[in-house]
Amino acid sequence: METGQPRTTRRQLLTAIGLMGGASALYQAMTTMGHAAETQFAGPPNLAGARPGASVIVLGAGLAGMLAAYELAKAGYSVRILEYQPRAGGRNWSLYGGDTYTELGGATQKVGFAPGNYLNPGPWRIPHHHRTLLHYCKAFGVALEPFIQFNHNAYVHSADAFGGKPQRYREVAADFEGNVAELLAKAIDQKALDTEIGPEDRERLKEALRGWGMLDKDMAYRSNLLSASHRGYDRPPGGGVNGAPTPSALLDFHDVLDPQVWTAMAFFMNHEMQTTMFQPVGGMGMIGQAFARQVKPLITHNAKVTKIVQDKAGVTVTYKDTGPAGAVARARADFCVCTIPLGVLNQIDNNLSPELQAAVSAVPYSNAVKIGLEFKRRFWEEDAHIYGGHSFTSQDIGLISYPNNHLFGDGPAVLLGAFARGDLASYRLAGMTPPERIEAALAQGEVFHPESYRKEFITGASVAWARVPWTLGCCARWSDEVRQQYYQTLVAVDDRVVLAGEHASYVGCWMEGALLSSLDAITRLHKRALEA
Amino acid sequence: MMIRKAGLSLCAALAFASAAWADEAGGVGKSAPPVTGEQVYHQVCQACHMANAEGGTGAATIPALAHNPRLAVAAYPISMVLHGRGAMPGFAELLKPAQIAGVVGYVRTHFGNHYAAPVTAAEVAAAR
Numbered sequence: 001m002e003t004g005q006p007r008t009t010r011r012q013l014l015t016a017i018g019l020m021g022g023a024s025a026l027y028q029a030m031t032t033m034g035h036a037a038e039t040q041f042a043g044p045p046n047l048a049g050a051r052p053g054a055s056v057i058v059l060g061a062g063l064a065g066m067l068a069a070y071e072l073a074k075a076g077y078s079v080r081i082l083e084y085q086p087r088a089g090g091r092n093w094s095l096y097g098g099d100t101y102t103e104l105g106g107a108t109q110k111v112g113f114a115p116g117n118y119l120n121p122g123p124w125r126i127p128h129h130h131r132t133l134l135h136y137c138k139a140f141g142v143a144l145e146p147f148i149q150f151n152h153n154a155y156v157h158s159a160d161a162f163g164g165k166p167q168r169y170r171e172v173a174a175d176f177e178g179n180v181a182e183l184l185a186k187a188i189d190q191k192a193l194d195t196e197i198g199p200e201d202r203e204r205l206k207e208a209l210r211g212w213g214m215l216d217k218d219m220a221y222r223s224n225l226l227s228a229s230h231r232g233y234d235r236p237p238g239g240g241v242n243g244a245p246t247p248s249a250l251l252d253f254h255d256v257l258d259p260q261v262w263t264a265m266a267f268f269m270n271h272e273m274q275t276t277m278f279q280p281v282g283g284m285g286m287i288g289q290a291f292a293r294q295v296k297p298l299i300t301h302n303a304k305v306t307k308i309v310q311d312k313a314g315v316t317v318t319y320k321d322t323g324p325a326g327a328v329a330r331a332r333a334d335f336c337v338c339t340i341p342l343g344v345l346n347q348i349d350n351n352l353s354p355e356l357q358a359a360v361s362a363v364p365y366s367n368a369v370k371i372g373l374e375f376k377r378r379f380w381e382e383d384a385h386i387y388g389g390h391s392f393t394s395q396d397i398g399l400i401s402y403p404n405n406h407l408f409g410d411g412p413a414v415l416l417g418a419f420a421r422g423d424l425a426s427y428r429l430a431g432m433t434p435p436e437r438i439e440a441a442l443a444q445g446e447v448f449h450p451e452s453y454r455k456e457f458i459t460g461a462s463v464a465w466a467r468v469p470w471t472l473g474c475c476a477r478w479s480d481e482v483r484q485q486y487y488q489t490l491v492a493v494d495d496r497v498v499l500a501g502e503h504a505s506y507v508g509c510w511m512e513g514a515l516l517s518s519l520d521a522i523t524r525l526h527k528r529a530l531e532a
Numbered sequence: 533m534m535i536r537k538a539g540l541s542l543c544a545a546l547a548f549a550s551a552a553w554a555d556e557a558g559g560v561g562k563s564a565p566p567v568t569g570e571q572v573y574h575q576v577c578q579a580c581h582m583a584n585a586e587g588g589t590g591a592a593t594i595p596a597l598a599h600n601p602r603l604a605v606a607a608y609p610i611s612m613v614l615h616g617r618g619a620m621p622g623f624a625e626l627l628k629p630a631q632i633a634g635v636v637g638y639v640r641t642h643f644g645n646h647y648a649a650p651v652t653a654a655e656v657a658a659a660r
Contacts, residue, residue, distance in 0.1 A: 084590075084591045104580075104582075104588030104589075104590055104594060105582045105583075105586075105588045106588070304591060340591075341619075342618075342619065343592065343618050343619020343620075344591045344592040344619075346592070346618040346619065347592040347593060347618070348592075361617070361618050364616050364618070364619060364620060364621035364622070365619040365621070366621070367579060367580075394563075395563065396563050423626050424563065424565065424566075424575065424576065424626065425563060426579075427575060427576045427577075427579040428563070428575045428576075428579075430579035430580075431574060431575060431576070431577075431578040431579040431583070464579065466579040466580045467579070467580065467588070468590075469588070469589075469590020469591060470590055470591040471591075472580075472590070472591075472592055472594060472619045473619050477621060
């Protein structure tokens with residue numbers, strides 16, 4: 001708006017708001033103006049001035065632990081890491097052909113995938129705004145490629161709608177939006193919104209509904225070339241004699257209102273799920289491997305922590321070799337960064353403060369199940385023209401997700417045959433034996449590709465996080481009430497020990513949360529060390 | 533955090549609205565829930581406690597329910613299932629009192645446990 005007065009610049013305005021209301025007001029104002037960062041990452045930590053000889057023991061060689069070790073060692077601390085597994089990376093993990101995995105209860109799977117194929121049992125996609133993770137991927141030389149999150153041509157399946165037949169996302173989303181636009185336009189015409197918005201905006205909204213919903217001149221959503229431009233054609237536009245397209249029939253609106261439709265649409269609106277997303281070339285585990293290369297000499301593997309005791313001068317960690325000899329050893333350091341998952345830490349003998357112990361034991365863990373299925377050829381690409389993305393289902397498997405790499409390739413490919421969402425579905429799949437899980441994934445997934453699913457199947461692998469021996473679950477599952485009561489205690493430095501990991505963040509269940517937690521924890525621990 | 537198996541769209545909406553902080557499958561599931569105690573055990577509990585109720589040990593231990601004297605007083609397993617402990621979540625939202633009563637009764641009379649006194653949904657409801 002031009003008023004003739006000198007315009008206050010945005011910077012001047014933000015400075016004024018910052019002075020008056022402090023950082024939170026500034027952040028709010030920046031958000032409103034679209035200037036706020038999408039992350040709390042402000043770059044690598046400044047840990048200057050570490051005292052010569054000061055030492056830190058890090059428990060856990062997942063991403064949080066390895067980042068803590070990397071930055072603390074860089075700052076001059078003497079660091080070592082104890083890790084339960086023979087592998088570094090923690091939940092950042094890929095299973096390849098030739099790998100062996102034994103879950104709690106003893107079931108062992110020998111993964112039979114062809115070379116180059118993999119299953120990411122844990123994290124599998126990286127939002128573009130997870131800047132900490134992207135920063136260290138670049139710093140540590142992890143090659144990233146696009147993760148195809150949103151595919152209009154993938155399917156939505158509900159057992160309760162469309163006669164149980166999967167529909168293309170494009171069609172159900174177009175019909176949902178078109179019908180909603182038509183109904184809202186009718187409500188305006190019937191003066192149902194006259195008290196809500198004025199005449200000018202009513203007309204503007206109607207125009208928006210017409211354009212957004214593909215409504216015709218009568219403000220109706222119908223089977224015509226307008227709606228077909230969103231939902232697709234019976235005969236698509238072509239060349240020459242038969243070039244003229246023909247529209248497609250609309251779906252029954254009752255079926256379009258099936259919750260499977262709008263939840264799939266709303267899923268992609270979630271900030272964490274918005275495109276662009278990435279994955280490492282060669283499997284998510286490449287990130288853990290790259291972190292491990294930075295700190296490899298510091299890691300002691302096969303070390304099961306059995307006791308954590310801090311005193312006035314330092315921290316003593318007792319650990320047992322997981323090999324047959326089971327040798328017990330002790331490690332001593334001035335300070336400790338503990339990234340052990342809470343359900344495991346809860347069972348380790350310790351003298352942490354009673355308040356922190358209560359917080360550790362208050363947070364339950366979620367379950368999740370991932371199943372990888374290898375097929376002889378990419379029938380989803382060759383026959384169904386689906387290149388990456390997800391087909392959602394109301395069945396226990398939740399979805400199938402198509403590979404994002406080597407598109408148009410020949411030979412075997414692995415798709416994600418299940419990502420069982422929380423609770424009943426994931427417990428049900430987790431409770432099965434690995435062969436039963438594969439059978440369930442085939443039986444449910446074949447609804448999408450019935451002609452090929454079983455015919456082209458070669459082999460599969462599954463990970464049920466409830467049975468992962470080194471986490472006893474997938475991720476910390478904070479309720480609002482538990483977070484209110486325990487979160488600040490959980491993240492506070494407890495004399496010489498600080499916890500870090502996705503469980504000590506508000507970005508739970510994401511690698512970004514683990515890294516942000518780690519940077520915050522070591523920054524505060526460093527401050528504590530300088531005060532010591 | 534996680535999306536419940538709710539048939540009601542309102543519940544689904546609420547669950548979805550709070551799902552912003554975890555990497556999730558998306559969508560909404562609709563599989564038939566377990567009814568009997570045995571079904572609840574197989575479809576929920578054995579994910580962690582195993583089909584033989586022997587639990588398992590890795591970096592930490594999932595306790596065995598088989599041959600477990602702590603099941604003698606029903607209030608203890610009822611409270612564990614309702615409220616959880618440590619890594620184990622509470623199931624007060626996922627399971628109805630009748631399902632919890634059923635599964636507690638099932639575990640107390642199987643896997644080498646012989647605590648025949650019946651467990652009622654009313655007991656579970658009272659302990660919520």
